[in-house]
Amino acid sequence: MPHPNAILLERFYTAFRDLDAPAMAACYTEDASFEDPVFSLHGAGEIAAMWTMLCEAVKDKGRDAWRLEFSAIEADDFHGSAHWEPHYRFSATGRMVHNVIDACFVFDGGRIQHHHDSFSFWRWSRQALGAPGWLLGWTPLLRGKVRQQAARNLQRFRASG
Numbered sequence: 001m002p003h004p005n006a007i008l009l010e011r012f013y014t015a016f017r018d019l020d021a022p023a024m025a026a027c028y029t030e031d032a033s034f035e036d037p038v039f040s041l042h043g044a045g046e047i048a049a050m051w052t053m054l055c056e057a058v059k060d061k062g063r064d065a066w067r068l069e070f071s072a073i074e075a076d077d078f079h080g081s082a083h084w085e086p087h088y089r090f091s092a093t094g095r096m097v098h099n100v101i102d103a104c105f106v107f108d109g110g111r112i113q114h115h116h117d118s119f120s121f122w123r124w125s126r127q128a129l130g131a132p133g134w135l136l137g138w139t140p141l142l143r144g145k146v147r148q149q150a151a152r153n154l155q156r157f158r159a160s161g
């Protein structure tokens with residue numbers, strides 16, 4: 001029988017596959033944190049807003065291209081990991097992206113307290129941004145600009161909701 005935290009991760013990625021941001025948000029503790037090459041978020045509100053923004057972008061501009069595969073879910077009482085691969089149309093450019101992501105988790109009380117996604121920013125930027133990503137995706141400059149834009153987008157999204 002799978003560990004309850006492995007079932008939690010299965011529920012989380014199934015909700016993401018179905019673009020169900022509220023179900024995803026319910027998997028986090030109130031004081032959760034999320035980190036990846038683009039976002040650095042603290043608190044359930046920020047994390048829920050990010051997933052909602054991303055799910056709505058897919059629903060609005062790329063539902064036909066959306067696919068999420070996940071595997072290698074492992075978890076115990078305190079730690080977990082998963083591998084996931086989203087296929088989607090990047091809303092800012094309309095370019096197709098197939099990202100390859102490894103996730104690590106820390107659990108508290110049967111929910112996610114810390115979530116860290118790792119992926120090759122350069123690989124992602126080449127797909128999402130085209131030539132600028134190919135030429136500059138390995139540089140801290142482009143990564144910083146993408147992080148700033150993502151933070152602004154999330155701030156605007158939260159203000160409009």
